[in-house]
Amino acid sequence: MADSRLTPAQAAEYLGVTVQVIYVLNSRKENDFPHPSYTGRTPTWSQPELDVWRAAHPPKRSARQRHAAEGKDRDRGNADFHDLRTHLAFVTARDSPALTDDLRSLIERTMRDAARSLKSEVEDIRCKANYVHLVVRYPVDTSVASLAQRMRGASTRALRQSHTLDGHLWSKPYYAASAAAHSAARLSRYVECLEQTINN
Known part of the structure; x- marks a missing residue:
């Protein structure tokens, strides 16, 4: 299992992105996305390779998530200020x-x-x-x-x-x-x- 390779669909699910994002990242020559190995025409990646890339590129929060986090920060700030x-x-x-x-x-x-x-x-x-x-x-x-x-x-x-x-x-x-x-x-x-x- 440790040597198993992930297909584009599996890599997308593992990283929490769409398959289209995986293909775009793989098609760009000047980026640090790991180079795949191919099984026939299908690119594959190992989980350790993807982990290294994800650590360097944390997932971006959605606008709703950012708004919720900012609201919590404001609430904490108000609570501390008005202690x-x-x-x-x-x-x-x-x-x-x-x-x-x-x-x-x-x-x-x-x-x-x-x-x-x-x-x-x-x-x-x-x-x-x-x-x-x-x-x-x-x-x-x-x-x-x-x-x-x-x-x-x-x-x-x-x-x-x-x-x-x-x-x-x-x-x-x-x-x-x-x-x-x-x-x-x-x-x-x-x-x-x-x-x-x-x-x-």
């Missing part, structure tokens, strides 16, 4: 219960699910007794306000369904800033000031 991150901090309302370990776990799961529903990802979340701090990665077509609303609403409903909350879970004001624009220290100062304002 946004935000800091969010939510402080609990004055009359809400302290966040125990069980409640913190419930809030974390709920907020991660809420972020995923907006094609976003919670990269870091830290729950304390009276506030939650998150770093969220989100796409350009999602606003920070919608992220905050979705996560706050979902966590409030989860605690109400667990019969541990009757009123509001979160205070109305919350902290939001670009993850690259503010340091963790500045965020901590904001949370401390917000806690003092709410609890006084």
